[in-house]
Amino acid sequence: MPESTRGPQTVTDPAFGWQSASLDVPAYLKRIGYSGALAPTLETLRALHRAHAATIPFENLDILLGAGIELDLEHLQDKLVRRGRGGYCYEQNLLFAAVLEHAGFRVCGLAARVRMGSDALRPTSHALLDVGVDGASWIADVGFGGEGLLEPIRLSPGTEARQGGWAYRLDEPGRDGTWVLRSRHPDDWFDMYSFTREPHYSVDYEVTNHYTATHPRSPFVRRMVVQRTGPDVRRTLVGLELTTTRPGAEPTRRELAPEEVPDTLSESFGLELDASQRRELVRIAAQAASEA
Numbered sequence: 109m110p111e112s113t114r115g116p117q118t119v120t121d122p123a124f125g126w127q128s129a130s131l132d133v134p135a136y137l138k139r140i141g142y143s144g145a146l147a148p149t150l151e152t153l154r155a156l157h158r159a160h161a162a163t164i165p166f167e168n169l170d171i172l173l174g175a176g177i178e179l180d181l182e183h184l185q186d187k188l189v190r191r192g193r194g195g196y197c198y199e200q201n202l203l204f205a206a207v208l209e210h211a212g213f214r215v216c217g218l219a220a221r222v223r224m225g226s227d228a229l230r231p232t233s234h235a236l237l238d239v240g241v242d243g244a245s246w247i248a249d250v251g252f253g254g255e256g257l258l259e260p261i262r263l264s265p266g267t268e269a270r271q272g273g274w275a276y277r278l279d280e281p282g283r284d285g286t287w288v289l290r291s292r293h294p295d296d297w298f299d300m301y302s303f304t305r306e307p308h309y310s311v312d313y314e315v316t317n318h319y320t321a322t323h324p325r326s327p328f329v330r331r332m333v334v335q336r337t338g339p340d341v342r343r344t345l346v347g348l349e350l351t352t353t354r355p356g357a358e359p360t361r362r363e364l365a366p367e368e369v370p371d372t373l374s375e376s377f378g379l380e381l382d383a384s385q386r387r388e389l390v391r392i393a394a395q396a397a398s399e400a
Contacts, residue, residue, distance in 0.1 A: 124309055126202065127181040128210040132189065136207060139163065139189045148212035150241045154259045156211075157248055160204055165194035165377045166253035166335040168328040172392055173385060177321045179313060181206055192380035196328065197235045198317045200251030202310065205237055208248070214240035217313065218247075220303035223288075233320055234301055235313055238263065247278065247289065253335035254344045254353075255291045255300055263287070272339025273355030294356070331396065332369075332389075336377050343376050345369075348393055350376070366393035 137143070140159040145152055170177060170187075177199065178184075184203045187193045194200075205215045216239075219232040236249040239260060246260040258271040265280040275292035285304045290297040320326050327333065334345040342353040345364075350372060353359040364372060370386035373379040381389070 126205040126209045126215060126310070128206040130181055131206045131210050132185055133207075133210060135185070135189050136203075139192075146211040148208075148241065150246070152211060153208070153213065153239060153241055153246065153248065156204075156207065157250060157257070157259050160200075160207075160250045161256065161258050162338060163378070164188055164200065164250070165379060166196055166200070166251065166256070166333070167194040167377070167379065168196050168333045169193075169373075169379075169381075169385075169389065171321050171328055172332060173388055177317055179310065179317055192378070194334070194377070194379060195251070196253075196320070196333075197249075197251035198313050198320070201235045201237055201249065202313065204248065204250050208237070208239060216240075216305075217308040217310075218303050218305065219308045219312070219316070220289075220301040222301045223299040224301075226299075231316075231319075232303075233316055234303075235308070235316075236301075236303065238305060249289075252300070253333070254337060254342050255298075256335075256337055257289075258337060258339060261289070274337075274339075332393070334373060334377050334379070345372065345377070348397060364393075366390050366397055369393045 140163045142156060142159040144155050179198055179202055184199055188195050188199060188203055205217065208215045215237055218236050218238050220234040220236055221230045221232050222234050235251065236247060239246045239248045245263040247263050248260040249257050257276060258274070261267060261269045261276055261278055263278065265278070267278045269276050277290045277297055279288045279290065281288060286302050287304070288302045289300045291300055320328055323329065331347045332345060336343050340354060344351045348364045348366070350362050350364055351359050367390055369389050370381060373381060
């Protein structure tokens with residue numbers, strides 16, 4: 109059939125899904141330490157989200173190591189599940205989308221503009237998920253990093269959610285269909301990112317992933333970024349600065365020596381690295397320190 113005469117693809121086309129047929133479910137559940145049900149319920153969604161966020165850290169190390177970022181499910185499972193690594197938003201949320209699809213949830217990909225307190229117009233560079241449960245939509249996002257959600261948050265204007273010691277809020281401040289996810293800071297609500305409900309698919313994320321992983325102005329190309337959020341502590345390593353934040357307290361910061369990086373990645377973030385990767389990260393950190 110000529111390309112020009114084909115009708116629109118249906119939602120059963122694999123291009124519109126998340127490759128869940130090839131998901132190694134037992135391996136993933138073991139990785140995140142989850143032994144509960146996989147029924148498409150809100151309880152299951154919350155439990156899976158919480159377990160994933162607590163176990164698999166945000167990190168961009170493969171970009172610095174020259175390994176690149178691949179988004180097909182086999183690569184994601186090998187890296188994040190079998191090899192005990194983490195990943196950034198595209199890796200984390202595409203893997204999580206496959207898990208949710210396997211469990212029977214309706215999963216729609218979305219894209220966000222990261223704000224982090226800025227009013228500047230930035231490109232859509234963050235992946236997140238719109239998950240349907242019992243007729244309601246919930247934002248699931250296991251890939252934002254330091255201030256990211258521990259659990260899903262209901263997609264409804266003014267929704268506030270306390271997750272561990274952290275508070276979040278979803279607002280729809282305008283009439284253009286834009287939503288804003290905010291986290292609570294001591295002085296006010298802090299804009300994390302904005303998004304619309306326009307669906308995004310794996311093919312869309314391939315494009316933005318390429319930019320994020322390769323463009324010279326991408327923050328993930330220039331420096332190490334590793335983050336992990338728990339119910340009562342957040343840890344972030346940006347470059348050589350290790351920041352620890354607890355609810356209601358001022359962050360503490362410490363500058364690492366390059367040779368401290370591998371053990372910090374293991375002990376504070378649970379990242380498994382082989383000997384050659386550890387050596388290379390020390391070299392990269394030392395070079396960055398010398399250029400600072």
